[in-house]
Amino acid sequence: MPALRSRKKSRLKIPKLDYFWVAAGAILGVLLLEALYLGYNYYQSTKEYRSFSEKNNQKKLLSLSPAPLPAKLQQQLQQTKENKITEYRVPILMFHYVENVADKGDKTRISLNVNPYTFEQEIKTLVAAGYTFLTNSQLTDSMDGKMPLPEKPILLTFDDGYQDFYTDVFPILKKYKVKATAYVISGFLNFNNEMTTSELKEVAASGLVEIGAHTVHHVWLKKISLTKASFEIFQSRVTLQQITGQPVVSFAYPYGAFDDQAIQVVKDAGFSSAVSTMPGDDQSAINRYFLFRLRPGGRTGQVLLNWLNQTKF
Numbered sequence: 335m336p337a338l339r340s341r342k343k344s345r346l347k348i349p350k351l352d353y354f355w356v357a358a359g360a361i362l363g364v365l366l367l368e369a370l371y372l373g374y375n376y377y378q379s380t381k382e383y384r385s386f387s388e389k390n391n392q393k394k395l396l397s398l399s400p401a402p403l404p405a406k407l408q409q410q411l412q413q414t415k416e417n418k419i420t421e422y423r424v425p426i427l428m429f430h431y432v433e434n435v436a437d438k439g440d441k442t443r444i445s446l447n448v449n450p451y452t453f454e455q456e457i458k459t460l461v462a463a464g465y466t467f468l469t470n471s472q473l474t475d476s477m478d479g480k481m482p483l484p485e486k487p488i489l490l491t492f493d494d495g496y497q498d499f500y501t502d503v504f505p506i507l508k509k510y511k512v513k514a515t516a517y518v519i520s521g522f523l524n525f526n527n528e529m530t531t532s533e534l535k536e537v538a539a540s541g542l543v544e545i546g547a548h549t550v551h552h553v554w555l556k557k558i559s560l561t562k563a564s565f566e567i568f569q570s571r572v573t574l575q576q577i578t579g580q581p582v583v584s585f586a587y588p589y590g591a592f593d594d595q596a597i598q599v600v601k602d603a604g605f606s607s608a609v610s611t612m613p614g615d616d617q618s619a620i621n622r623y624f625l626f627r628l629r630p631g632g633r634t635g636q637v638l639l640n641w642l643n644q645t646k647f
């Protein structure tokens with residue numbers, strides 16, 4: 335009897351053990367798949383970070399001619415005057431770096447840079463000439479009839495959210511109490527040479543600077559998948575709104591690259607306007623999602639004012 339009992343016991347034990355190993359194996363398998371899945375996602379999400387090189391970004395910016403306009407939009411634009419669509423002459427000045435470039439041999443950075451002294455002279459010139467500085471959303475508010483457009487409107491826009499925006503530009507904006515719009519790459523905050531989250535919060539809370547979005551990873555938005563474009567455009571808005579606690583309604587295309595799809599996604603994401611790198615100062619409902627901008631470079635004083643007063647850019 336005792337022998338039989340023990341045999342029974344052992345017979346019962348074996349299947350129990352099998353279940354155990356099967357269950358354990360299944361759980362381990364699921365965990366392994368989960369780990370692989372998370373690892374793959376992490377790899378994908380950081381690929382952009384790893385491939386981003388500020389140097390390459392600068393070179394690309396300099397070598398690019400403004401994105402050619404999709405034919406359909408070009409046609410619409412030509413019809414602007416015939417259709418009597420209201421056009422506003424509003425210069426939107428575009429800046430990248432405003433700093434004393436430490437490496438004098440860094441020709442690329444220098445060519446994208448306006449030194450802080452010159453930048454201050456530009457602001458002084460514009461203030462003395464009676465220009466009114468608007469944020470990008472104030473411009474669209476005017477276009478929507480929500481506020482009158484001031485006599486001599488002008489916009490200052492800064493791309494990429496570089497650290498020098500906080501250290502060099504922001505103090506000058508505060509000194510002259512002038513407004514500006516900064517287009518920030520949400521996924522690059524706290525990176526070397528980029529603004530930190532707390533600096534961004536301070537800038538956004540100043541009441542002088544509107545924070546606009548510039549995608550999550552500074553991607554080329556032309557001819558890319560809808561999924562990728564949607565993530566880059568929607569998510570940058572969500573992240574920046576969470577950090578600043580303010581609505582983010584203005585957008586800038588990295589490298590000035592866009593197509594019909596990019597415009598549609600920017601609209602769908604809830605942005606009220608987008609800036610391009612195409613030169614000009616005629617803004618209208620037609621180019622509301624590819625507003626024209628101007629690079630003032632190192633122009634100051636009367637040279638700057640004459641340049642702004644020309645009719646063709």
Ligand SMILES: [Zn+2]
Pocket residue numbers: 493494548552587588589
């Ligand atoms: Zn950029």
